Amino acid sequence: MLLAFDVGNTNIVLGVFKDGNLIQNWRMETDNNKSADEYGMIINQLFNYEGLNTKEIKDVIISTVVPSVLYTLQHLSMKYFNRRAIVIGPGIKTGLIIKYDNPKQVGADRIVNAVAALSKYGGPLIIVDFGTATTFCAITENAEYLGGTIAPGIKIASDALFEKTAKLPKVELESPGHVICKNTIESMQSGLVYGHMGMVDYIIKKMREELTQHSKTGKVPKVIATGGLASLIGSGIDCIDSIDKLLTLEGLQLIYEKNKGHRA
Template identity: 60%
Template sequence: MILVFDVGNTNIVIGVYKSDELIDSWRIATDKDKTSDEYSMMIHYFFQYSNIDLKLVKDVIISSVVPNIMYSLEHAIRKLLNIEPLIVGPGVKTGMNIRYDNPKQVGADRIVNAVAAFEKYGGPLIIVDFGTATTFCAVSQNGDYLGGTISPGIKISSDALFQRAAKLPRVELIKPGKVICKNTNNSIQSGIIYGYVGLVEYIVKKMIQELGGKNVKVVATGGLSSLIASEANYIHIVDKLLTLDGLRIIYNRNKEERSKTV
């Protein structure tokens, strides 16, 4: 079995795979103040709760966009499993050409998503990841990572509105059913949700045009992907496991080299 970690700015998603099958997954809040012992205890608890033998984990791979958390997380893995984790970054084989001005600037999560989406669905394609930031990534017919767009995430936008407008309340992120609303809560929900649908639709439409406009698949992932996809005409596929599957795929492409060192 392999253990995979997708470390985002808001959450850490953890998955355990047996061959290509996801056995279980868990989500915890990202907290840079947690110690390695706390992370060790949490991992141990998850395995115990799911009745999975921790000793069966043979290797670990991590994708992270939060550098401050890595020391504690890596140390926890070394202490708990006696494994040096594989970190997605320069030198790791992804099987994908990065056509970015500076490939080192591309977030590891974006590359992991692109690898998984191309492997599972083929190209050309666009991946929309609804995370702390909403990222739009383009992959060519041949599987080259072409670049994309980054915008503030839905929760960031919602929190900014609540913090900056004194009389506006914090609201649950659900569809109000109508755009023309008759109370403040629903009006905010309408503006955030349907406004975001408009943002997604416009950016995806422009990206499809730049990709040639033919047979472009659009894959959505991330916590709020289903909410937006239900209103967005351009999103074809919702894949909540995309990043975890990408980590598994990248691990398999590096497994032979890892076997020499692990």
């Protein structure tokens, strides 16, 4: 079995693959202060609860945008699974042609999402990842990663309203169902949720126009949404074709297959 880690700024998503199929996944809080042993005990408890055996893990792959957690998970991999983890980064085979000015600046999660989406949906593609940041990635039908856009995520916006104002409360991130709201909490929810939908809708519209110009076939790009808040925002936007919340884990499994026999 393969254990895959998708480490974001807010959450770590873990997935277990058997014979290439995702058989279980979990989400936990990203904590820079946790040791390899603490993470190891949590993983052991999750496995036990689902009736899985950690001794069946034969390999580990990690995608992270939080460098401080990487060493911890690498140490965990060696101590608990006796395997040197594959880490998404320079030198890893992905099948993508990175057109970024500096390819090393592209987040590991964005690369992994692109690999998975191309495999599942074909190109051209726009991938929107609703995480701590909301990211937009443009990929051609020739597997060229052209670039994209990075915007503050809805949770960052919510936290900023609470922290930078004297009277506004912290609110649950959910749709109030209307934009003419008669209390403060619903007014904030409306601004956060529908405001984010409007931003996403506009950026996708502009990105579709630019990406179509790069397509030799003139195909209209498909738009795939992923990430923890994909359902909340994506369900209210007509321009999103599919919501695929496990896209990153599936991309990690695909990249593992490309690299498992080529460790340095």
